[in-house]
Amino acid sequence: ELKVEQNPLFLSMQEGKNYTIYCNYSTTSDRLYWYRQDPGKSLESLFVLLSNGAVKQEGRLMASLDTKARLSTLHITAAVHDLSATYFCAVPEGGTSYGKLTFGQGTILTVHP
Amino acid sequence: DADVTQTPRNRITKTGKRIMLECSQTKGHDRMYWYRQDPGLGLRLIYYSFDVKDINKGEISDGYSVSRQAQAKFSLSLESAIPNQTALYFCATSDPRTGNYGYTFGSGTRLTVV
Numbered sequence: 001e002l003k004v005e006q007n008p009l010f011l012s013m014q015e016g017k018n019y020t021i022y023c024n025y026s027t028t029s030d031r032l033y034w035y036r037q038d039p040g041k042s043l044e045s046l047f048v049l050l051s052n053g054a055v056k057q058e059g060r061l062m063a064s065l066d067t068k069a070r071l072s073t074l075h076i077t078a079a080v081h082d083l084s085a086t087y088f089c090a091v092p093e094g095g096t097s098y099g100k101l102t103f104g105q106g107t108i109l110t111v112h113p
Numbered sequence: 114d115a116d117v118t119q120t121p122r123n124r125i126t127k128t129g130k131r132i133m134l135e136c137s138q139t140k141g142h143d144r145m146y147w148y149r150q151d152p153g154l155g156l157r158l159i160y161y162s163f164d165v166k167d168i169n170k171g172e173i174s175d176g177y178s179v180s181r182q183a184q185a186k187f188s189l190s191l192e193s194a195i196p197n198q199t200a201l202y203f204c205a206t207s208d209p210r211t212g213n214y215g216y217t218f219g220s221g222t223r224l225t226v227v
Binding site: 105 | 154163203209213214215220221
């Protein structure tokens with residue numbers, strides 16, 4: 001059974017600081033997804049990581065994937081208040097159910113002045 | 114119009130009542146999913162459908178049923194609602210033909226069972 005775990009679950013940051021969110025998963029997968037959710041809103045796609053060593057960057061966020069370690073990181077550089085949200089990673093199931101996503105618990109990020 | 118539309122957006126219902134949540138999509142995707150979101154638990158899969166004739170249980174299907182009326186429509190029913198089904202429910206679609214299995218989400222239905 002695929003399990004996806006994020007840490008930390010809660011992250012309170014000061015503006016201007018750097019931090020990393022970790023996403024570990026329990027079975028082999030060749031890809032991983034990151035989503036962002038603003039309070040009371042739906043989830044929107046942030047990054048799609050499609051191979052080992054993949055790195056994607058947008059603005060102050062950078063995501064990477066290490067399929068051998070079954071680990072993805074979401075790095076935040078010089079945080080700003082607008083990054084406050086909940087971040088989810090998600091991994092597809094294998095086999096005949098391929099494509100069905102299992103989500104991590106989510107990391108609630110709060111950026112303070 | 115949104116690509117994936119969920120109705121209603123908010124609903125308060127009483128214990129024991131039957132309720133249906135509806136999802137429709139204009140993306141032409143074959144695959145549709147129902148998840149529920151609870152604080153600290155992330156999103157958990159209730160049911161999924163890879164095409165109109167294919168419906169599968171997810172990890173938390175007890176107390177729920179679904180109907181795939183057409184490629185574009187996937188409804189979730191709570192036959193007899195109970196308070197611990199209070200949650201935020203999301204419908205999602207995906208299209209593996211693009212090579213990207215990522216989801217497009219609806220805006221969510223906030224359900225409260227009292």
